Amino acid sequence: MxxxxxxxxxxxxxxxxxCWIVLMAASYLTGSLNFPGASxxxxxxxxxxxxxxxxxxxxxxxYALISIxxxxxxxFNQLAENIPEEQQKIKKKRFLQTAIxxxxxxxxxxxxxxxxYLYSEDLLAFDGNIVSITMNLMAVPFWFFIFFFIVHTVSxxxxxxQEYLTKDSIDIMGIEKLAPxxxxxxxxxxxxxxxxxxxxxxxxxxxxxxxDIILTCLLLLGITFYLFMPVFKAQRIIxxxxxxxxxxxxxxxxxxxxxxxxxxxRITDNPRTLRRxxxxxxxxxxxxxVREWPVDVPQSLKVIAVTAAAPLxxxxxxxxxxxxxxxxxxxx
Numbered sequence: 538m539x540x541x542x543x544x545x546x547x548x549x550x551x552x553x554x555x556c557w558i559v560l561m562a563a564s565y566l567t568g569s570l571n572f573p574g575a576s577x578x579x580x581x582x583x584x585x586x587x588x589x590x591x592x593x594x595x596x597x598x599x600y601a602l603i604s605i606x607x608x609x610x611x612x613f614n615q616l617a618e619n620i621p622e623e624q625q626k627i628k629k630k631r632f633l634q635t636a637i638x639x640x641x642x643x644x645x646x647x648x649x650x651x652x653x654y655l656y657s658e659d660l661l662a663f664d665g666n667i668v669s670i671t672m673n674l675m676a677v678p679f680w681f682f683i684f685f686f687i688v689h690t691v692s693x694x695x696x697x698x699q700e701y702l703t704k705d706s707i708d709i710m711g712i713e714k715l716a717p718x719x720x721x722x723x724x725x726x727x728x729x730x731x732x733x734x735x736x737x738x739x740x741x742x743x744x745x746x747x748x749d750i751i752l753t754c755l756l757l758l759g760i761t762f763y764l765f766m767p768v769f770k771a772q773r774i775i776x777x778x779x780x781x782x783x784x785x786x787x788x789x790x791x792x793x794x795x796x797x798x799x800x801x802x803r804i805t806d807n808p809r810t811l812r813r814x815x816x817x818x819x820x821x822x823x824x825x826x827v828r829e830w831p832v833d834v835p836q837s838l839k840v841i842a843v844t845a846a847a848p849l850x851x852x853x854x855x856x857x858x859x860x861x862x863x864x865x866x867x868x869x
Contacts, residue, residue, distance in 0.1 A: 542644075553599035560592030560596070561592050564589075564671060569585065572585055584668050584669075586741040594738070601686060602686055605693065608724045608725075612717035613628070615716075635696070639689045640685065642688055650680040650684070651676040693721075702770050725764045726760075730761070
């Protein structure tokens with residue numbers, strides 16, 4: 538059953554859009570989308586903001602999960618091209634088992650989180666309020682996709698770091714083969730950052746506290762750093778291999794020079810030695826030019842832009858709410 542749920546979640550990119558339409562329609566029909574007015578209290582604004590934020594974030598998380606999973610499968614398949622077929626089958630089986638386990642963990646955590654949050658906030662709807670019931674029901678898929686996104690992304694990151702980025706699998710002269718790694722990391726980071734861009738939807742009609750903005754920025758930086766761990770590991774391996782290769786070249790150059798000196802001949806008198814030295818110097822120059830980072834400049838700029846958009850969206854939301862409250866724009 539859990540395997541079927543996982544397959545259903547990642548099977549069709551149109552499902553998130555259908556989900557958003559259904560949830561927004563449910564919010565509209567139950568009156569959750571009725572705007573209470575600019576002078577409404579935080580408690581009155583909460584259902585309205587939640588009716589917009591929860592369907593949007595649920596649909597986005599669903600879409601992001603499909604994208605991250607598909608990118609991971611494609612990237613891992615490319616990285617495993619030189620791995621024996623039997624070992625590839627083992628990795629694929631382990632990958633599926635991990636995904637099923639992540640689904641089960643997310644189901645349990647979502648139910649616990651939903652009940653705990655609603656109970657602590659005294660939001661459990663036993664009074665027949667249709668708006669509260671709608672929000673409570675939406676909380677289950679909301680927390681499910683939150684936890685599924687976190688758990689599955691962490692698992693994929695660990696798989697990439699531990700199983701596909703090893704010293705034996707990385708060649709300093711074949712950094713272009715690490716393109717799937719950069720694609721995987723950048724996609725995960727961008728998808729995670731966009732979640733933080735959507736968080737201000739929960740604060741519609743209310744000013745976002747500064748502490749929330751600060752905590753969000755710190756959390757986003759931490760997540761970005763973690764998601765870039767495969768890139769950092771690849772860079773460390775490449776840098777180490779480059780240093781070792783250059784060190785070996787210097788040793789060969791030194792040995793060549795000593796052999797020539799011991800023979801009592803000048804270097805210019807031995808064409809073979811000259812060719813060998815020239816070859817070693819050319820190899821050293823070529824190795825020194827090798828790029829250590831799998832992520833290129835355009836990809837880095839993309840990550841920076843999307844990551845910066847999260848705190849900026851919160852600041853912009855606060856400014857809009859301040860303007861609405863101070864100047865009563867639109868007569869609300």
